Amino acid sequence: MWQGLLSSFNMATPLITFSSDFGTREHYVGAVKGVLLSTNPDVQIVDLFHDVPSHDILAGAFSVAGSCPLFPSGTIHLVVVDPGVGSSRRGLIASTEKHLYVAPDNGVLSLIFEREPVSRVVSIEAEHYYRQPVSSTFHGRDIFAPVAAWLSRGVDLTKFGPEITDHRRLSLPPLRRLETGGLQGLVLHIDKFGNVITNFRAADLKSLPAMDRPFRLQVGDLVIEDFVKCYEESPEGRPFLILGSGGYLEVAALKQSAGQILNVRRGSRLVLLFE
Amino acid sequence: MWQGLLSSFNMATPLITFSSDFGTREHYVGAVKGVLLSTNPDVQIVDLFHDVPSHDILAGAFSVAGSCPLFPSGTIHLVVVDPGVGSSRRGLIASTEKHLYVAPDNGVLSLIFEREPVSRVVSIEAEHYYRQPVSSTFHGRDIFAPVAAWLSRGVDLTKFGPEITDHRRLSLPPLRRLETGGLQGLVLHIDKFGNVITNFRAADLKSLPAMDRPFRLQVGDLVIEDFVKCYEESPEGRPFLILGSGGYLEVAALKQSAGQILNVRRGSRLVLLFE
Amino acid sequence: MWQGLLSSFNMATPLITFSSDFGTREHYVGAVKGVLLSTNPDVQIVDLFHDVPSHDILAGAFSVAGSCPLFPSGTIHLVVVDPGVGSSRRGLIASTEKHLYVAPDNGVLSLIFEREPVSRVVSIEAEHYYRQPVSSTFHGRDIFAPVAAWLSRGVDLTKFGPEITDHRRLSLPPLRRLETGGLQGLVLHIDKFGNVITNFRAADLKSLPAMDRPFRLQVGDLVIEDFVKCYEESPEGRPFLILGSGGYLEVAALKQSAGQILNVRRGSRLVLLFE
Numbered sequence: 001m002w003q004g005l006l007s008s009f010n011m012a013t014p015l016i017t018f019s020s021d022f023g024t025r026e027h028y029v030g031a032v033k034g035v036l037l038s039t040n041p042d043v044q045i046v047d048l049f050h051d052v053p054s055h056d057i058l059a060g061a062f063s064v065a066g067s068c069p070l071f072p073s074g075t076i077h078l079v080v081v082d083p084g085v086g087s088s089r090r091g092l093i094a095s096t097e098k099h100l101y102v103a104p105d106n107g108v109l110s111l112i113f114e115r116e117p118v119s120r121v122v123s124i125e126a127e128h129y130y131r132q133p134v135s136s137t138f139h140g141r142d143i144f145a146p147v148a149a150w151l152s153r154g155v156d157l158t159k160f161g162p163e164i165t166d167h168r169r170l171s172l173p174p175l176r177r178l179e180t181g182g183l184q185g186l187v188l189h190i191d192k193f194g195n196v197i198t199n200f201r202a203a204d205l206k207s208l209p210a211m212d213r214p215f216r217l218q219v220g221d222l223v224i225e226d227f228v229k230c231y232e233e234s235p236e237g238r239p240f241l242i243l244g245s246g247g248y249l250e251v252a253a254l255k256q257s258a259g260q261i262l263n264v265r266r267g268s269r270l271v272l273l274f275e
Numbered sequence: 276m277w278q279g280l281l282s283s284f285n286m287a288t289p290l291i292t293f294s295s296d297f298g299t300r301e302h303y304v305g306a307v308k309g310v311l312l313s314t315n316p317d318v319q320i321v322d323l324f325h326d327v328p329s330h331d332i333l334a335g336a337f338s339v340a341g342s343c344p345l346f347p348s349g350t351i352h353l354v355v356v357d358p359g360v361g362s363s364r365r366g367l368i369a370s371t372e373k374h375l376y377v378a379p380d381n382g383v384l385s386l387i388f389e390r391e392p393v394s395r396v397v398s399i400e401a402e403h404y405y406r407q408p409v410s411s412t413f414h415g416r417d418i419f420a421p422v423a424a425w426l427s428r429g430v431d432l433t434k435f436g437p438e439i440t441d442h443r444r445l446s447l448p449p450l451r452r453l454e455t456g457g458l459q460g461l462v463l464h465i466d467k468f469g470n471v472i473t474n475f476r477a478a479d480l481k482s483l484p485a486m487d488r489p490f491r492l493q494v495g496d497l498v499i500e501d502f503v504k505c506y507e508e509s510p511e512g513r514p515f516l517i518l519g520s521g522g523y524l525e526v527a528a529l530k531q532s533a534g535q536i537l538n539v540r541r542g543s544r545l546v547l548l549f550e
Numbered sequence: 551m552w553q554g555l556l557s558s559f560n561m562a563t564p565l566i567t568f569s570s571d572f573g574t575r576e577h578y579v580g581a582v583k584g585v586l587l588s589t590n591p592d593v594q595i596v597d598l599f600h601d602v603p604s605h606d607i608l609a610g611a612f613s614v615a616g617s618c619p620l621f622p623s624g625t626i627h628l629v630v631v632d633p634g635v636g637s638s639r640r641g642l643i644a645s646t647e648k649h650l651y652v653a654p655d656n657g658v659l660s661l662i663f664e665r666e667p668v669s670r671v672v673s674i675e676a677e678h679y680y681r682q683p684v685s686s687t688f689h690g691r692d693i694f695a696p697v698a699a700w701l702s703r704g705v706d707l708t709k710f711g712p713e714i715t716d717h718r719r720l721s722l723p724p725l726r727r728l729e730t731g732g733l734q735g736l737v738l739h740i741d742k743f744g745n746v747i748t749n750f751r752a753a754d755l756k757s758l759p760a761m762d763r764p765f766r767l768q769v770g771d772l773v774i775e776d777f778v779k780c781y782e783e784s785p786e787g788r789p790f791l792i793l794g795s796g797g798y799l800e801v802a803a804l805k806q807s808a809g810q811i812l813n814v815r816r817g818s819r820l821v822l823l824f825e
Binding site for chain 1: 297298300302303308309310312316319320329330361362411416417
């Protein structure tokens with residue numbers, strides 16, 4: 001099936017998306033793009049996000065899962081959130097039915113693999129594809145960018161190293177049934193708008209018999225009862241529950257930051273209460 | 276005339292600019308790009324700005340007006356500053372002589388229509404062009420992106436819904452003649468450099484007989500007298516008047532933030548005084 | 551030799567990188583891109599960085615040097631960090647063996663010229679290439695963008711003005727031998743991750759006989775002794791020395807900001823101590 005993708009590469013402009021925690025104050029993003037284009041001048045680079053908090057693998061994983069699956073078949077996704085750069089952590093190429101991912105082996109691809117089943121994972125070891133000399137602090141430029149560019153030129157992923165199966169997964173704490181009957185989850189992400197994204201998923205909730213009954217969300221001392229279908233249904237400043245665009249239950253507040261109103265941060269505990 | 280634009284689409288790479296308040300911390304920008312490229316793999320996406328303050332329609336309108344008119348004929352401008360997402364607010368496609376705009380109907384296109392007379396406005400209603408299922412919180416991904424991409428593939432704007440004329444306009448307070456003889460305006464925008472952009476326009480000022488006489492700008496208790504042609508003419512730290520690049524009268528200060536020196540914010544009142 | 555580059559322009563998609571201190575809150579970046587694409591619709595624009603601190607020429611120079619050399623031969627680099635806009639400062643086109651640079655004559659190209667010897671520098675004076683009318687506050691849009699776009703269409707750099715040799719260089723204080731035997735340098739840059747980049751270069755250090763002996767770095771009252779090859783070798787929170795990806799000696803701290811731990815800023819003095 002991957003052969004089909006490769007031939008689609010050969011027919012059209014190859015597409016590489018680029019996501020990182022590099023910010024846009026310095027040269028890091030530009031350096032990676034320079035290496036991509038020097039290795040394959042025909043590639044089209046698409047910026048996804050570069051302002052993930054520094055070294056925040058979970059935030060990177062969350063944002064990769066929310067954007068990468070939407071790209072056309074054959075897209076190569078380059079993801080560099082890499083706090084362990086220069087250490088013994090491996091580099092990965094992973095193929096799914098539609099896409100190739102190039103990233104450090106630190107869990108940043110964990111959430112995407114829940115959405116797009118991974119078919120093969122290769123540990124990047126073929127040093128002749130690297131930019132030389134390889135620095136110990138910028139593998140985005142020296143290893144991941146040239147590998148992504150060579151992939152876009154049609155080099156098969158098996159040429160870059162041995163297949164592996166023990167790549168790292170982030171272990172998100174699972175939802176937990178409380179003795180009181182509630183279901184305990186947590187804050188997965190707080191976005192730029194202050195929306196509080198939980199790890200309760202629509203799919204999870206539907207499978208619970210309790211979902212036939214009304215539910216409320218307990219956040220510290222606060223209990224949120226309103227469940228709305230769109231932001232505007234709720235009075236300004238009062239937090240409410242909504243099914244977010246990523247399939248997670250969210251807490252939002254009209255034109256305000258629910259995160260600030262609730263005074264929560266990522267990892268804060270939440271409890272779904274059923275009548 | 277629009278037929279001419281469509282045929283220019285067919286000849287060259289279609290161009291879609293993308294502006295939003297999504298920031299670049301998360302997946303929102305990337306998700307929109309994925310849908311654009313999945314719907315039309317031949318499109319070239321150009322980022323304009325994504326760090327407009329959240330939900331700030333006026334700031335979005337200001338920045339759209341400052342950049343979109345400069346693009347080649349046939350460019351499609353996708354603008355997603357959308358605090359009313361999921362509510363009953365409509366989505367729009369608007370055509371001007373040179374460009375197509377896709378945006379929520381909330382006034383974010385108001386200022387561009389002052390520069391590029393709008394020829395037709397369509398309310399987006401043809402759901403078969405949407406990405407399904409349509410979320411209630413991310414119409415940028417589910418409605419506006421696919422519509423922009425289908426437009427770039429040559430679908431006529433009339434296919435997306437009925438023509439309307441009652442799209443929303445922002446009502447900026449007009450300049451006001453004071454009994455004292457002054458002219459009252461306001462701070463329209465404060466930019467990244469701290470330049471204070473007013474709603475006094477060169478064109479407005481020239482039409483006033485008073486412009487033959489010298490003028491000063493009153494900002495609270497402060498009166499600014501210097502009118503310079505370039506930043507460097509003025510001593511460091513002292514605010515001065517200058518005709519800005521967007522055609523508005525601005526207050527600036529050499530290598531400093533005039534906004535901080537004047538202690539103003541958007542909407543603060545200003546008075547032009549004539550001798 | 552430049553003729554070879556020009557013919558490579560004619561064969562492929564011309565590439566213009568774009569770097570600035572414009573931020574992405576407003577229309578400034580988009581306005582420049584609009585002019586580039588209106589002047590040459592075939593150009594591919596690549597964003598390098600736009601969040602350099604306002605008016606910070608040295609930060610711009612540092613980031614240009616870290617990214618521009620990595621691009622393919624024939625790339626045009628547009629750099630707009632321009633505190634002197636509208637003054638008598640000149641605009642430049644500079645050619646090196648591989649690249650063309652378009653920038654204000656304020657030193658922002660100084661560090662790149664240390665890496666890529668400059669072959670010719672032209673003062674931009676041919677007003678018929680400008681966008682008219684030329685504002686006094688936005689030469690990025692009105693002068694530099696059209697010049698870069700006309701270059702990408704194959705216009706020879708000599709058409710834009712006379713050759714000059716007295717373009718401005720930033721004068722970084724050189725390393726200084728202290729009587730105590732130490733070598734005094736300074737903090738050149740602190741990056742998004744808090745890494746403290748010094749002006750001690752690997753090449754400089756190697757040429758010193760003292761490098762055969764161990765060295766430590768004195769920062770105020772603190773002396774840093776650990777020199778590691780990768781970030782992970784060091785205990786969390788303890789600053790260490792590392793050879794950075796740009797060839798400079800850096801102080802870093804595992805998953806923390808070395809800049810905050812050391813309480814330094816750009817320009818802070820540092821002393822290399824030898825045993």
